[in-house]
Amino acid sequence: MDISRREFTKVGCRIIIGATAGTTIVESLITNGIAADNSPDQSGYDWEKHFWGFVVDTRKCIGCGRCANACKLENKVPFDEEVYRTWIERYRVKKTSLETREEEVVIDSPNGGIDGFVDDIPAEELKKSYHVPKLCNHCDNAPCVQVCPVGATYETKDGVVLVDFQYCIGCRYCIQGCPYGARYFNTEKGTADKCTWCYHRITKGLLPACVQACPTGARKFGDMMDKNSEVNKIIDEERINLLKPDLGTKPKVFYIGLDREVK
């Protein structure tokens, strides 16, 4: 065959360009593919050796809001937007007349409880009142992971549900899919966002910021692979409950003293 030199170079160039572009694409696909299988590069941290769990003791919570505040500070969650990685709910059950037997429950969480709560119902009118801290349950069968169309939301080997900000397309399907209202839309990134159990801290042996900030020990965090961890002890010994257990999401936030009004 008779190929002129110019043509030959042209063809050659194309092959080279094609090949490089091709490999780059393939490479990026592979890296993306295996990113989730490799432990994050935290020196000495092996995610096969941990499985994290969280305990909330609602009996201890006084609704001071320090945890929610600490979370926003630690994770740079905007203070001026109504978005929260963790928040505190207050439940107040009013006294009922014996005739009507209709129970009135007033639930609120002003600014996620960050600024504490105001007593706007006189104590005499109340039967009981308690606080329930909430956060992402890092469900073991997480609907948010299930519904993400690109796999940007995933569960790590150590049991934490995370969002890959480089990959999320911002469709917000996961926000719809989460039964607990734990997710929000990060307007700056254009992606979904939520609690990470302070993954950047726990992989360095620190506690999540909210746990650290809680003055009463209502929040506990620990390794469920470690037999002696406080979290394991509580799960073994206390009567614990989960939020919306009927949905089959298998939450990994365990509650002590959960009342029936809590949804």
Next chain:
Amino acid sequence: MMLENLIWGYVYPNESEIQWSILIVLYPYITGLVAGAFIASSLYHVFGKNEIKPVARFALLTALSFLLVAMMPLLVHLGRPERGIEIMFTPHVTSAMSGFGYIFSFYLTIVVLEIWLSFREDIVKKALSSHGWKELLYSSLALFSFDISEKTLHDDEKFAKKLAIIGIPSAAFLHGYVGFIFGGIKANPWWSTPLMPIIFLMSAIVSGIALLILLYIVAMKIRKHAIDHKCLQSLAHYLWIFLILDVTLELLEIISMKYASREDIDIINRLLSDKIGFTFWGVQLTLGILIPFILLLMVSLIKKRDTLKMIMISISCIFVVIGVFAMRWNVVIGGQEISKSLSGTLTYVPVFFSQEGVLPAIIIFILPFIILRVVTSILPPWKDMEEETQKLN
């Protein structure tokens, strides 16, 4: 604060903003019109309902025009639209949303092929009789194959029929699937029902037929041509049948929710009586189904008086397309107006000028009509629509 008036009871703090706006209402609405128009055309192509023949090809072009914009509301709504294509490259198979790109493309291929086959004879004739850029346009549309002998045309027709047979389940799938995107969300009691796909499908067919009827009447008026009343009334008849199926399913869902009275019934009742009370009972059911149902029933009872019937059919169709839009609204927006805490409701306030506002929604909704205008000028479907009837004045 204004926000507080919009919220009743307790909603989770992160829920204060509605995530899926009017664009996501538009998305199932448009795909529904596509599926409906396609199924209307297959009444002729597959089931050999000859009275539909005048609009069969027109219906295909309508389906195509709407299909071409079906993706847009989704794309515009994404937080990171530039990554949207990842749904095709790295789909996450457990997600009800991840298949959309594939189903969409598959269906688009079918519709395009179907159109090509049913217009091939026209295209070839045009290619052979025109000159210059037109010749080029039509020759390339014909893919430079100019064989229109009896036999090939017959083969085309056979193939087109086969395609349409695949087309029906895929149209059903396309839209049933959209229903599943909502029906599969167990977190939301208003969405999570196995009936959702089939309800979506029935309302899709209803809206598609109604739109087709309206477009047919408008097109004939513009072209100053008489209307084929036989075709019109038979379309109206199918519309009536599908309306019955549609309303049965919609009521079935509400009745079983109310009868079962689960944990979420209080909030559902509040949604139905307060939040979407008007758009649900008033627009979706009364205006969109009950009135058209009665009007269409009368159409089939009245003898003669074609003009009156045409007016009644047109009114029904206008009500039906509005009613189905309300249905999409009630699902998409209604579902987000109840808190997942089941203890409160919130209110969606549409914004006009914003990426997710009413303006882009209007623009996206006008586009298919422009596209339809363009495709019908390239591939005029008028011949079949007009051969039975005569030109006015």
